[in-house]
Amino acid sequence: MSHIQRFPSAAKAASTNPLKMSQPLGAALAYLGIDRCLPLFHGSQGCTAFGLVLLVRHFREAIPLQTTAMDQVSTILGGYENLEQALRTIVERNSPAMIGVATTGVTETKGEDMGGQFTLFRQRNPDMADTALVFANTPDFTGGFEDGFGAAVTAIVDRLVEPSPTMVKTQINVLAGCHLSPGDVEELRDLIESFGLSPIFLPDLSLSMCGRQPSDFTATSLGGVTVDQIRSMGASVATLVIGEHMRIAGNALELKTDVPGHFFSRLTGLEASDKLIRLLAELSGQPVPAKIRRQRDSLVDAMLDGHFFFSRKRIAVALEPDLLYAVTSFLADMGAEVVAAVSPTQTLVLEKLKAATVMVGDHSDVETLARDADLIISNSHGRQGAARLGVPLHRMGLPMFDRLGAGLTVHVGYRGTRNLLFAVGNLFLSAEMDHDHHPAAHHGDHKTDGHKTEGHACGGGSCGCSAG
Structure with a gap:
C-alpha cells in the first residue's frame, strides 16, 4: 500500500456535492x-x-x-x-x-x-x-449525522435508563450505531437469539423501519424498542456498543447502571464477526450453534473464491466515519487498495483507516481522487461523479434513493460480510468480462464504440458499464 496521506479537510470555499448530513x-x-x-x-x-x-x-x-x-x-x-x-x-x-x-x-x-x-x-x-x-x-x-445520532442515544440513556438491583442473566443491551441498517439489526438479533440470549436494541430500527403496513394511520413511529424496555436496560448482564459514535452513550450507560460494556469498532469481516461470536458464546455459556459455524465456513470459502478479483483493485470510499472504517477494513482484508477514504466529519476513527489518502470532504473530492480507481463506494449522491469518471459505483450508506431495499441490506456478521463480498466482487468480475468482450475499452474512458448518452459517457449501451 502506498504512503498514507492525511488531510484534516479539503481546502475550498464551498461544497458542491455534499457528503455531510446534519x-x-x-x-x-x-x-x-x-x-x-x-x-x-x-x-x-x-x-x-x-x-x-x-x-x-x-x-x-x-x-x-x-x-x-x-x-x-x-x-x-x-x-x-x-x-x-x-x-x-x-x-x-x-x-x-x-x-x-x-x-x-x-x-x-x-x-x-x-x-x-x-x-x-x-x-x-x-x-x-x-x-x-x-x-x-x-x-x-x-x-454530523453520527454525532447527532450518538447525542440522541446518550440523551435517551441519561433520561430513561434506570439502575436495577436485580440482573436478568439472558438479557443483553445493544447500542446499535446509525451505520447499521434495519437489516443489519435484524441479523444481529438472529445471531444473539441463536445463543439463547434476549437482546434489547437501542434504537431498534429493524422493528420500526422494516416496511410493515399498519392497518390504521399512525402519526408516531410504528414498532421499535419500547420505553419500558429502555428503562429495564439496567438489569442486563452486558452491553454491546457498536461504532465509535456510540462510545459516549455506552460509557454513560455503564456509569449509570454498572452493566459492563463491550466495544466493537466494526462487525463486517471475518475477524470482527469471530470476535462477536466468541463474546456471545462466553456470555451465554453455550457452544456456537451449527448454523453459525456453517455461515463462517461459507464466508471463508467465499473469501477464497473472491480474493482473486479484489487483489490490487483500487477503490475510493466516501461514507460516514464508522461505516467508512468498516468498509475500508474489509477491503484491506480482501487485498484491495483503498486509494481514497473521504469522511464528512473529523472523528477519532479516521486515524485507524487503511487508505492511501484520508480526507474530510465531499463527493467532489472523491471525484478528484478516484480518477484512476476501479470502483467507488458511496451513497446515491455519488452517482453523478462516478458517471463522469466512468467508474462503477457500489451504493452504501444513507441516502440510497435510487435502489429498492436500501434499508434492508445486510453487511454485518458472516452472512452480511459474504453479501458485501459478492456484491463488490461481482462488479469487478463484470468489469473483467466486459473488458474481455471489448479489449479496447478503458474504465476511465469508455469510448469503445463512440456511443454516448446524457449523464453517462457510454450510456450503459453495449459496453455494459454499471456506473451511475
Whole structure:
C-alpha cells in the first residue's frame, strides 16, 4: 500500500456535492427506533422538511417528524412558547409514548437552554408526566449525522435508563450505531437469539423501519424498542456498543447502571464477526450453534473464491466515519487498495483507516481522487461523479434513493460480510468480462464504440458499464 496521506479537510470555499448530513437528522433516525415515538425538531419548518424528504426517499416509508415552527421573532426572543405549544399539541392529538426533541441551528445559535426548558415544561405541565420526553442538543452547524445520532442515544440513556438491583442473566443491551441498517439489526438479533440470549436494541430500527403496513394511520413511529424496555436496560448482564459514535452513550450507560460494556469498532469481516461470536458464546455459556459455524465456513470459502478479483483493485470510499472504517477494513482484508477514504466529519476513527489518502470532504473530492480507481463506494449522491469518471459505483450508506431495499441490506456478521463480498466482487468480475468482450475499452474512458448518452459517457449501451 502506498504512503498514507492525511488531510484534516479539503481546502475550498464551498461544497458542491455534499457528503455531510446534519446532526438533527441523525437524532431523528435514533428517535425513530423507539416504539410510538414522535421526533420533534426545535427550529424552523424548512429544517424539518429537508430532513423528512431525505428519510422518506431512503426508507420509502411514512416518516413521522414534527417541528416547533420557529420564525424570526421567536428565534430572537426565545422559542420556549413554540416548544411548549408543540409538545402539548402532540400529546393531546397523538398520545405518543415518547417525544424526542432535537435542536437545530436556529435554536442553537440563539443559545436555548434545553435542560432548563425541559424542567420548566415538566413544572408547568404535570398532567403530561406519562409521556417520556428526551431533549438532545444537535446543532447542525457542527458535527454530523453520527454525532447527532450518538447525542440522541446518550440523551435517551441519561433520561430513561434506570439502575436495577436485580440482573436478568439472558438479557443483553445493544447500542446499535446509525451505520447499521434495519437489516443489519435484524441479523444481529438472529445471531444473539441463536445463543439463547434476549437482546434489547437501542434504537431498534429493524422493528420500526422494516416496511410493515399498519392497518390504521399512525402519526408516531410504528414498532421499535419500547420505553419500558429502555428503562429495564439496567438489569442486563452486558452491553454491546457498536461504532465509535456510540462510545459516549455506552460509557454513560455503564456509569449509570454498572452493566459492563463491550466495544466493537466494526462487525463486517471475518475477524470482527469471530470476535462477536466468541463474546456471545462466553456470555451465554453455550457452544456456537451449527448454523453459525456453517455461515463462517461459507464466508471463508467465499473469501477464497473472491480474493482473486479484489487483489490490487483500487477503490475510493466516501461514507460516514464508522461505516467508512468498516468498509475500508474489509477491503484491506480482501487485498484491495483503498486509494481514497473521504469522511464528512473529523472523528477519532479516521486515524485507524487503511487508505492511501484520508480526507474530510465531499463527493467532489472523491471525484478528484478516484480518477484512476476501479470502483467507488458511496451513497446515491455519488452517482453523478462516478458517471463522469466512468467508474462503477457500489451504493452504501444513507441516502440510497435510487435502489429498492436500501434499508434492508445486510453487511454485518458472516452472512452480511459474504453479501458485501459478492456484491463488490461481482462488479469487478463484470468489469473483467466486459473488458474481455471489448479489449479496447478503458474504465476511465469508455469510448469503445463512440456511443454516448446524457449523464453517462457510454450510456450503459453495449459496453455494459454499471456506473451511475
